Amino acid sequence: MELISLTIDGITVQVPEDATVLEAAQTADIAIPTLCHFPGIESFGLCRVCVVEVEGYAKLLPACVVKVKAGMVVKTQTPQIIQARRMSVEMLIAQHPMQCLTCYRNGKCQLQDLAQHYGIQQARFTRRDASLPIDHKSPAITHDPNMCILCGLCIRACRNIQAVDVIDFAYRSDKRRIEPAFGQSLSDVECITCGQCIQVCPVNSFYETRELPVVQAALQDPEKHVVAIVSPVAGVSIGEEFGLDVGMSFHQQLTSALKEIGFARVFDAGVGVDIALLEESYQLLTRVKSQKRLPMFSSSSPAWVKYIEHFYPERLSLLSTCKSPVQALAALVKTYYAQQQQIEPEQIFTVSITPCSAEKFERTRSEMIVNGCVAIDACLTTKETASLLQGMTGDLLLSIPPQPYDPPFDEASGAGMLFGAAGGMLEGVMRTFYELFTERKLKSPEFPAMRKPEGWKEIALKVGEETLNIAIVNGTGNVKALMEKLAQGQKQYHYIEIKGCPDGCARGGGQPLPCAQETIHARSRALYELDAEKSTRKAHENPCIKAIYEHFLKKPAGPESKKLLHTTFTQRERYL
CATH class of the missing domain: 3.30.70.20 (Alpha-Beta Plaits)
Structure with missing residues (x-):
């Protein structure tokens, strides 16, 4: 694409001809404040905080929407601009409640930062x-x-x-x-x-929707046996809430901190991922051999499941019947673990520590009730978990000695670490499916083509003498194009991993803010590093999983597995 030159604050900048003034300024490290701009989302210039002067125009223009032109001369810091930005911020403050002390965004709020930047200490205007x-x-x-x-x-x-x-x-x-x-x-x-x-x-x-009070009450109830199921993604992102570098693993410190505040047991949600991978692989094996109900859609993302129930209910039969990993593990907590410990399931209070806001809805689904009990009693997002720890232990997470997870759900395989990364579910399934289908060992457990996928990525994978057509879809915004392609019969797929959130669980609704793209990538990289560190890289080779099947579930896709680890789905209404 052709580059054009313009001048911003006396600096000559060269950018593509379709760039905005804001993007041009960013290439030269010239700061222009924004509120209604977010990478990857089209800007409309609503907040007017990014206004600039452009030579030849009588009025100030929003930098986030104005396209560059050759020879354009832009100023970003004149008295008129500062006055206009300050007024815009004051008007926004006038319609915004001053609840900073009780707001999660306190200290990381863009409006608060702008008020401080422009020296606004009192609101001159009030809302009516x-x-x-x-x-x-x-x-x-x-x-x-x-x-x-x-x-x-x-x-x-x-x-x-x-x-x-x-x-x-x-x-x-x-x-x-x-x-x-x-x-x-x-x-x-x-x-x-x-x-x-x-x-x-x-x-x-x-x-x-906050569930902290419910969890705090359970921790104070002597009749409750409170257990946590910790997502691998939460373990590599919770440190951000304590000011630590992005992508650092705090799983074992988190285990210690949770026990310090009253959790009786802390389990690795990666074990639930391994169980889901194994069950999903056997189900895919059956469908591929029979050539029925293909393509098989993954069912591990609760946001995606609710999306298909609303928008494409005619495709529900293609969903894998496997529960999400955390629901699968929670079902075993309320059955297998309860029997081991001789505790009534009703006494066990299961808390999911998760990056996913959609899990909060999923836990209320009637399909997730196990023997009359709710499988997960509360979901705390990564942000909520950090608030819980800060409120009860301060910065204990930073100094407490690490502890391992508790048996019988204490050791996941490397595949179990990958679930939260975009494409990670597919890679974990293929590590097991390949060996089931070919009855041969993989030379390497890694599938580089499945990593760092775009919003929609197609892969032709050689599995023995067969070629599997598989795809990775991140974010429900990419699903419509996929469904149209399927409806038109342009391509036949065998398996499709779909995550409800763009970039997978690393960008889940409960993750720490602000959410920058480099932060999301760092979280995913940390999961791949955890996978590489594991001595066991495949779900079906995990000794922990083998013990669970030997002592309780008996066999993958067997009667007990289908009863506890599989589910049904609901066609939901469209309202408009």
Whole structure:
């Protein structure tokens, strides 16, 4: 693409001809503040915080939407610009509640940073309307419209990235706000609870529905045997909440900290991944040999499962019947572990430590009840878990001696570490499926072609004498194109991994903020490093898994496995 030259604050910059002034400034390390801009989402210049002067124009222009032109002369720091930006920030503050002490975003809030940058210590303007009701109805996502600054990022994430499109601007003038159609709750529409609105919101108007009080009460109840199931992704991202480098593994320190505050046992969710990988591999083997119900869609992402139930219910028969890894492991906690410890299942309080906001919805599904008991009693996101530890132990996580996970769910394979990475589920399945199908050992457990996938990646994999057509889809916004291709019969697939969130679980709705692309990549790299460190790299070779099947489940895809580890799905309504 042709490069063009322009001048920004006296510096000559060369950028592609389709670049914006903001992007041009960033290439020269010239700082222009933004609020309604987010990488990967189209900008509309709503907040007016990024205005600049462009020679030849009488008015200030938003840098995030104005395209560069050859010879353009731009200024970013004149008195007029500073005054205009300050006024924009003051107007935003006027409609924003001052709840900083109780807000997760305190200390990492873009609006707060801008107020400090422009020396705004008091609000000159006040909002006139009464407080709007907070939408608490969804078990996964809470929406507080009072916090909203109307930047529109949540709308564009829901519409353009995820293709769910359940929220939009409503009303006009000072009554304007963001909500689902006709003022409904998020729980009443096709919200898939992926939490990407949480990830892009700069001021915490959207946040995960909090379950901290429930967990704190359980920890104080002497009748409750409280256990945690810790996701590998949470273990490599929780350190960010304590100011540590991105991608550092704190699984064993997290285990110690959770026990310090009252958890009786801490289990590795990677063991649940291994179980799901094994069950999924056997199911795929059956379908490939029979050439029925293909392609098989993965069913491990609760946001994706809810998406297909709403938007493509005619394809539900193609979903793998396996439960998500954490639900599979929780089912064993309430049965196998309860029997081992001679504890009534009702006494066990199971807490999932997860990057995923959609797990909060998934745990409420009637299909996940095991022998009359809810499998998971509470879900704490990575952010919530950090708040729990900070509130009860301060910065203990940074200094406490590490401890291993507890048996019988204490040692996952390397494949069990990969689930949270985009393409990781597929790689883990193929490590087992390949050996089941060919009855030969893999030369190497790694499949480099499945790593760092785009939003939609196709792979032709040689498995013995057969070629498997497989695909990786990240983010539900890429599903429509996939479904159209399937409907047109352009290509036959055998297996498709679909993650509800772009970039997989590393960008889950419950992950630490802010969410920069390099941060997400660092989290995924950490999972691949954990895989490489393991002595056992395949789910079916894991001694921990072998013991569970030998002593309890008997065999993969057997009667007990199907009863506890498999599920059904529900066709859901479309509301518009």
